[in-house]
Amino acid sequence: MTDDAPELRASDADRERVAEVLRDALAEGRLDMAEFQERLDTTYSARTYGELAPITQDLPVGGAAVAPRVSMTKEPEGSADWAGRITGGEGSSSWAVAVMSGFQRKGRWTVPRRFNSVAFWGGGDIDLREANFADREVVINCVAIMGGMNVIVPPGVEVIVRGVGVMGGFDHREEGVPGDPGGPRVIVTGFALWGGVGVERKLTRAERQRQKEERRQEKLERRAARKGLHSSFREEVEGAHDRMLEEHRDMLREHRDERRDQRELRREERDRRRRGED
Structure with missing residues (x-):
C-alpha cells in the first residue's frame, strides 16, 4: 500500500489485492470468521488508499509483514484480440468466499487456471468480460449452498457447464455457443445444494456504448439519406411542376396567337368586302 497519496481513489484491483491477503489470513488461522x-x-467499502492501508497492516503478505502494493497508475485497456488477453502466469485472484454475504470479481483481473468459489447463504458475481486469462482453458469451480453465484462471460468465449445440482441447479443456456478462434474456454463446475449457479453472456459497458454509437451514426446516415432522397424527390416534383406550368403558358400563348390570327383574318375579310362594295 502506498503512503505517498492516501487520499487518492483506490481501484477494484487494489481492493481485490487486500481481500486476497485477508483470505490467506483466514485460511492460516490468523483471523476468525467474524x-x-x-x-x-471494510475493504469493499473503502474508497481511498488511506482507507485500505490499516486493514492489513498487522498481517504478513507472502511471508513478509508488509501491506499489499496497490497501483498508482491504472492499467490501460487490454486489446480485444484474445491473444493479448491470454497472458499465462498466475491469476490475480484464485478463490472467493461469501458466508451470509457476497463477493465480486470483475474489471481488469487475471483468471487463474482454476478459480474456486464458495457461497453459503450468500452470493457472488464472477465477471470475466474485462478479465485476462492465465490459460486458454480455465475452470470456475462454484460451490453454492443455500446461495447463488453468477458467472458472466463476454461474446467469443466457449462455455462448458459440468456442475451438479441437488435441489438446485447450474445454468446450461450458454453451452453450445461456439467461441472465437483462439478464444478461451471456460469450464463451470462444482456443486449446488438448495442454490444455483447462473451463466450469462453480456457485452462490456464500453462495447455496449460503442454499439450504441454505431447505431446512432447509422440512424443519422439513414436520416441524411432520406433527407437527400426527399430533397431529390422534391426537386423532381418541383421540376415537373415548373415544366407543366411552362407547357401551360406555351399553350396559352399559342391560343392567344391563334385567336389574334383569326381576328386579323376576319379583319382582312371585312376590309376586302368593303373595298368590293366601294
Whole structure:
C-alpha cells in the first residue's frame, strides 16, 4: 500500500489485492470468521488508499509483514484480440468466499487456471468480460449452498457447464455457443445444494456504448439519406411542376396567337368586302 497519496481513489484491483491477503489470513488461522467478514466488508467499502492501508497492516503478505502494493497508475485497456488477453502466469485472484454475504470479481483481473468459489447463504458475481486469462482453458469451480453465484462471460468465449445440482441447479443456456478462434474456454463446475449457479453472456459497458454509437451514426446516415432522397424527390416534383406550368403558358400563348390570327383574318375579310362594295 502506498503512503505517498492516501487520499487518492483506490481501484477494484487494489481492493481485490487486500481481500486476497485477508483470505490467506483466514485460511492460516490468523483471523476468525467474524473478523475476516468485518475486514472484508471494510475493504469493499473503502474508497481511498488511506482507507485500505490499516486493514492489513498487522498481517504478513507472502511471508513478509508488509501491506499489499496497490497501483498508482491504472492499467490501460487490454486489446480485444484474445491473444493479448491470454497472458499465462498466475491469476490475480484464485478463490472467493461469501458466508451470509457476497463477493465480486470483475474489471481488469487475471483468471487463474482454476478459480474456486464458495457461497453459503450468500452470493457472488464472477465477471470475466474485462478479465485476462492465465490459460486458454480455465475452470470456475462454484460451490453454492443455500446461495447463488453468477458467472458472466463476454461474446467469443466457449462455455462448458459440468456442475451438479441437488435441489438446485447450474445454468446450461450458454453451452453450445461456439467461441472465437483462439478464444478461451471456460469450464463451470462444482456443486449446488438448495442454490444455483447462473451463466450469462453480456457485452462490456464500453462495447455496449460503442454499439450504441454505431447505431446512432447509422440512424443519422439513414436520416441524411432520406433527407437527400426527399430533397431529390422534391426537386423532381418541383421540376415537373415548373415544366407543366411552362407547357401551360406555351399553350396559352399559342391560343392567344391563334385567336389574334383569326381576328386579323376576319379583319382582312371585312376590309376586302368593303373595298368590293366601294
